[in-house]
Amino acid sequence: MTSLLCVRNLSLSYPSPRKRWRRSAPVVALQDVSFDLAAGERLGLLGMSGSGKSSLLRCLLALERPQAGHIHYQGRAVAPGSIAALRWYRRAAQYVPQDPIASLEPRMNVAQLVAEPLLRLGGDGDIARRTEEALESVGLDHRFLSRRPDELSGGQAQRVAIARAIATRPALLLTDEPVSGLDMTIRAQVIDVLRELSNTHGTAIVMVSHDVSIIAGLCQRAMVMEQGRLVEDRPTPELLKTPQHPHTRALLEAAPPLVTAA
Numbered sequence: 143m144t145s146l147l148c149v150r151n152l153s154l155s156y157p158s159p160r161k162r163w164r165r166s167a168p169v170v171a172l173q174d175v176s177f178d179l180a181a182g183e184r185l186g187l188l189g190m191s192g193s194g195k196s197s198l199l200r201c202l203l204a205l206e207r208p209q210a211g212h213i214h215y216q217g218r219a220v221a222p223g224s225i226a227a228l229r230w231y232r233r234a235a236q237y238v239p240q241d242p243i244a245s246l247e248p249r250m251n252v253a254q255l256v257a258e259p260l261l262r263l264g265g266d267g268d269i270a271r272r273t274e275e276a277l278e279s280v281g282l283d284h285r286f287l288s289r290r291p292d293e294l295s296g297g298q299a300q301r302v303a304i305a306r307a308i309a310t311r312p313a314l315l316l317t318d319e320p321v322s323g324l325d326m327t328i329r330a331q332v333i334d335v336l337r338e339l340s341n342t343h344g345t346a347i348v349m350v351s352h353d354v355s356i357i358a359g360l361c362q363r364a365m366v367m368e369q370g371r372l373v374e375d376r377p378t379p380e381l382l383k384t385p386q387h388p389h390t391r392a393l394l395e396a397a398p399p400l401v402t403a404a
């Protein structure tokens with residue numbers, strides 16, 4: 143497989159809030175994080191709350207600038223460098239956020255929301271058909287096309303956010319807890335859609351989840367973070383069967399028993 147993303151020695155700290163007359167030490171979110179992601183690979187990111195998963199995702203999305211290290215996409219620099227000059231990267235990488243309702247423009251209807259990235263990226267062919275296909279693949283039929291975000295449940299809004307991201311068939315999909323608000327049937331359906339997208343179009347996926355079973359069901363590889371560091375990075379079945387790091391073992395012991403495995 144060809145390397146898509148190359149992440150080397152990434153470190154990120156947030157300035158600490160000012161307490162009265164003095165500042166305390168910055169909050170270290172990422173420390174010396176390095177890994178590669180191959181085209182079409184599906185990578186799960188596990189870790190306790192506050193371990194740095196969302197910070198890493200924000201760096202991969204070029205929303206946060208790391209203080210040290212670099213990120214290259216197909217050999218081109220995503221970081222360091224100017225965020226404003228990353229238009230080319232916004233075409234390649236799509237994002238499914240954790241909070242879909244906040245991310246969907248309230249004045250647009252579902253058809254416009256899903257078509258918007260296709261139009262923005264200069265989509266060719268039948269935009270209406272691709273919009274409907276993307277919505278159908280997440281279990282929403284044509285009756286939803288004219289609804290606005292405030293007329294959707296949390297789960298339906300999440301599915302619109304996923305349809306929006308996958309309609310463009312991106313080379314890289316970055317997701318933060320993409321199925322956490324969905325019931326079990328829809329959750330399984332959305333996981334199938336993501337797997338199908340990846341298998342058919344070679345989309346690489348980086349997925350943050352607290353749910354080990356979701357990562358086991360979708361991702362060939364899993365990484366575990368602890369206090370901003372990567373402590374384990376292995377094929378998911380191996381990591382689940384023989385966790386090496388004490389933190390991974392603690393994480394798996396705290397998780398509910400797995401129903402399925404990749």
Ligand SMILES: Nc1ncnc2c1ncn2[C@@H]1O[C@H](COP(=O)(O)OP(=O)(O)OP(=O)(O)O)[C@@H](O)[C@H]1O
Nearest residue numbers: 156169170171189190191192193194195196197198
């Ligand atoms: N904007 C911010 N300003 C200051 N500190 C931050 C900010 N965002 C995150 N942090 C801190 O950085 C560290 C990593 O946070 P991050 O959100 O990346 O963890 P996480 O693993 O995604 O957690 P969760 O699973 O709870 O979402 C934490 O100590 C957090 O408090």
